[in-house]
Amino acid sequence: MKVGKTRKRKKSDGEKNMFSGLLVCADCGSNLWYHFNQKNPSIEYFNCSGYNKGGRKICPSTHYIRLDFLEKVVLGEIRRLTKLAAKYESEFQKLVIGQSTKDAEHERIYGNRPQIHAGEKI
Ligand SMILES: [Zn+2]
Numbered sequence: 001m002k003v004g005k006t007r008k009r010k011k012s013d014g015e016k017n018m019f020s021g022l023l024v025c026a027d028c029g030s031n032l033w034y035h036f037n038q039k040n041p042s043i044e045y046f047n048c049s050g051y052n053k054g055g056r057k058i059c060p061s062t063h064y065i066r067l068d069f070l071e072k073v074v075l076g077e078i079r080r081l082t083k084l085a086a087k088y089e090s091e092f093q094k095l096v097i098g099q100s101t102k103d104a105e106h107e108r109i110y111g112n113r114p115q116i117h118a119g120e121k122i
Helices: 067-087 089-110
Strands: 032-036 044-048
Touching: 044 067, 067 089
Parallel strands: none
Antiparallel strands: 032 044
């Protein structure tokens, strides 16, 4: 058995990243593609796939965005949201519990009987 045959081929384009497929260009609606710097692979970035696509520019800008910057922004947003969720946890629970109680009550009163509409012959 030869070792190394199943090794994954690495491509400069199309490399997967957790943000791949999630980012869309605000200008042209194209997906943002993941790349990394050929000379320094630790520099990872996204840019608009619509920019310079096969020579025809459907997007006016590359929309170059560094991955580390993106992560900082996303992490900040997650922190903000988790803080918000913690702050409103009791309200959120009330809302969820209240709704399921309402549903149970509705089922108790009306059950699963088929509804008979006015004018229909029984
Ligand atoms: Zn674009």
